Amino acid sequence: MPDDDAGHRLAFIRDTIARTARIAGRDADAIELIAVSKTFGADAIAPLIAAGQRSFGENRVAEAQEKWPALLAATPGLRLHLVGQLQSNKAAEAVALFDVIHGVDRLSLVTALGKAMAAAGTWRDCFLQVNIGAEPQKGGCAIADTESLLTAARTAGLPVIGLMCVPPAGIEAAPFFALLRKLGRRLALPQLSMGMSADYETAVLLGATQVRVGSALFGAR
Numbered sequence: 001m002p003d004d005d006a007g008h009r010l011a012f013i014r015d016t017i018a019r020t021a022r023i024a025g026r027d028a029d030a031i032e033l034i035a036v037s038k039t040f041g042a043d044a045i046a047p048l049i050a051a052g053q054r055s056f057g058e059n060r061v062a063e064a065q066e067k068w069p070a071l072l073a074a075t076p077g078l079r080l081h082l083v084g085q086l087q088s089n090k091a092a093e094a095v096a097l098f099d100v101i102h103g104v105d106r107l108s109l110v111t112a113l114g115k116a117m118a119a120a121g122t123w124r125d126c127f128l129q130v131n132i133g134a135e136p137q138k139g140g141c142a143i144a145d146t147e148s149l150l151t152a153a154r155t156a157g158l159p160v161i162g163l164m165c166v167p168p169a170g171i172e173a174a175p176f177f178a179l180l181r182k183l184g185r186r187l188a189l190p191q192l193s194m195g196m197s198a199d200y201e202t203a204v205l206l207g208a209t210q211v212r213v214g215s216a217l218f219g220a221r
């Protein structure tokens, strides 16, 4: 994809978020667009950085370790999000590279991240991932377990700032976004990481504070 296409796609998505936020009576500046760059290399990422994009997301620690250190060194002020599943034995590497960790979904990972952050003296903002559609194959804690996981995460010292979800594929996402918002309100967690290329407008209407957009920015994977 030529560089100007990347700039145009970014402008289009930013504009769509701004228009949707206005409809919902929300401040568009309070919505963080995370450009999910998994499978794309520095050649595809650099034009977005040049166009002013600052938040990026990756779903694999090893892949991110290969491409991000050079990009981070070249541009101060970038914010890197880990949006995928995290294995406990990669917790220290994740804490070293990422500013925000979205996939916190179980006690063993809470324990590993707490130890890794304490050892590094670096406290990374975390989202608890909720299995909002109760899908057996999917990551995320059960809705009923979210409160106890939050308590455990706070006890371990993790700065939990919000909830994250990936709703079931192939059906309307709005009820799942609404359910995550309700859960966030109940737990007094104001930030909601929800919405991807196909449904980020719906997510903004329903209160998303972070949208994670990959293919609509970078093209098909």
Ligand SMILES: *Cc1c(COP(=O)(O)O)cnc(C)c1O
Pocket (backbone or CB within 6 Å): 036, 038, 059, 083, 084, 166, 196, 197, 198, 212, 213, 214, 215, 216
């Ligand atoms: C890949 C991915 C995204 C982006 O998906 P697109 O449909 O390409 O926008 C968002 N969130 C997570 C957790 C992902 O793994």
